Amino acid sequence: MTTTKPQPLRRERSQSTERALKLWVVLARAFAAVEARARTDAARRGLTLAELGVLEALQHKGPLLLGELQAKLLVSSGGITYLVDRLQGRGLVRRRRSPDDRRACYVELTRAGARLIAAEFPGHARCIEQTMSGLGPREQREAIQLLRTLGLAAAEMEPCTAPEP
Amino acid sequence: MTTTKPQPLRRERSQSTERALKLWVVLARAFAAVEARARTDAARRGLTLAELGVLEALQHKGPLLLGELQAKLLVSSGGITYLVDRLQGRGLVRRRRSPDDRRACYVELTRAGARLIAAEFPGHARCIEQTMSGLGPREQREAIQLLRTLGLAAAEMEPCTAPEP
DNA sequence: GGTACATATCTCAGTGCTGAGATAACACGC
DNA sequence: GCGTGTTATCTCAGCACTGAGATATGTACC
Numbered sequence: 001m002t003t004t005k006p007q008p009l010r011r012e013r014s015q016s017t018e019r020a021l022k023l024w025v026v027l028a029r030a031f032a033a034v035e036a037r038a039r040t041d042a043a044r045r046g047l048t049l050a051e052l053g054v055l056e057a058l059q060h061k062g063p064l065l066l067g068e069l070q071a072k073l074l075v076s077s078g079g080i081t082y083l084v085d086r087l088q089g090r091g092l093v094r095r096r097r098s099p100d101d102r103r104a105c106y107v108e109l110t111r112a113g114a115r116l117i118a119a120e121f122p123g124h125a126r127c128i129e130q131t132m133s134g135l136g137p138r139e140q141r142e143a144i145q146l147l148r149t150l151g152l153a154a155a156e157m158e159p160c161t162a163p164e165p
Numbered sequence: 166m167t168t169t170k171p172q173p174l175r176r177e178r179s180q181s182t183e184r185a186l187k188l189w190v191v192l193a194r195a196f197a198a199v200e201a202r203a204r205t206d207a208a209r210r211g212l213t214l215a216e217l218g219v220l221e222a223l224q225h226k227g228p229l230l231l232g233e234l235q236a237k238l239l240v241s242s243g244g245i246t247y248l249v250d251r252l253q254g255r256g257l258v259r260r261r262r263s264p265d266d267r268r269a270c271y272v273e274l275t276r277a278g279a280r281l282i283a284a285e286f287p288g289h290a291r292c293i294e295q296t297m298s299g300l301g302p303r304e305q306r307e308a309i310q311l312l313r314t315l316g317l318a319a320a321e322m323e324p325c326t327a328p329e330p
Numbered sequence: 331g332g333t334a335c336a337t338a339t340c341t342c343a344g345t346g347c348t349g350a351g352a353t354a355a356c357a358c359g360c
Numbered sequence: 361g362c363g364t365g366t367t368a369t370c371t372c373a374g375c376a377c378t379g380a381g382a383t384a385t386g387t388a389c390c
């Protein structure tokens with residue numbers, strides 16, 4: 001049995017609020033630390049993280065609609081246009097109008113893009129692996145499960161209740 | 166020199182690499198989902214997340230050096246100057262030159278700033294609490310522990326080893 | 331005291347992105 | 361066909377920063 005002391009009455013924030021705020025802080029810090037290392041590694045390969053994400057998605061899935069890429073990378077509609085424009089400008093991807101829907105547009109790797117991502121992604125993946133090595137395999141699996149649950153729940157919530165009109 | 170090693174040549178990525186990449190993806194997605202809700206809530210209160218962070222830090226800790234704020238909020242030196250400039254422009258904080266070190270500069274809440282953060286933070290904290298409610302108390306404690314370990318380990322690592330010439 | 335380096339903040343050009351709106355194309359019922 | 365609404369992409373002004381360098385001040389060692 002755990003010795004539960006009588007709760008102090010003058011708590012400014014409830015225990016559960018403190019816990020949630022703490023989780024938010026460590027989530028943000030962990031993300032920032034991992035992201036910084038990943039970004040540095042991507043930059044050494046001449047890419048931003050988002051660009052690397054586009055190329056990896058196309059390598060892994062084949063041609064994708066702009067909208068599919070957008071959902072996968074969590075950027076805005078303007079953002080995905082901008083990203084693909086830049087990669088296209090460097091000759092790494094090309095657009096191809098969909099034959100079924102003339103609004104839609106597939107993006108696919110050029111030969112140069114395929115060569116680049118094949119050459120660079122394995123090294124980047126090793127960087128990520130090293131970055132995550134602070135947790136053991138079992139802990140990593142636990143973290144994946146917890147973060148997936150948290151992320152899905154948060155993504156499906158309504159925005160926080162607005163102050164009543 | 167191209168001798169085929171007795172390695173399973175067709176294994177594209179090791180299990181541990183896959184696990185690390187998966188963790189990176191769910192970390193990024195969880196962060197994005199939580200951050201989006203927090204940002205929306207902060208915006209409804211007329212603040213960015215970084216601004217809210219500055220005010221909360223000053224409320225919690227009292228006057229802080231610009232450099233201390235910078236470390237706490239994980240922004241660049243230019244970023245903290247920009248942030249404090251904007252809050253100062255709105256009359257929510259003020260600068261006060263340190264008496265001991267004429268390079269250094271304390272930032273403190275004005276009365277208006279103190280009033281604003283006291284009025285807005287509790288509601289924001291409730292938003293965070295709701296956002297995290299996809300995990301139960303026990304899961305939240307586990308997540309905090311795992312993310313703290315991961316974040317500290319990643320923050321202390323050297324950048325990923327550059328390709329040797 | 332002087333020289334060298336370290337530290338705290340500021341400046342500013344540049345960047346990657348957002349988000350609101352525009353445009354064009356599709357889909358459905360009439 | 362015609363309206364009404366939805367969807368996919370693009371445009372663009374604007375924003376919240378970054379990061380390299382500048383400036384000013386502090387510290388250490390001769």
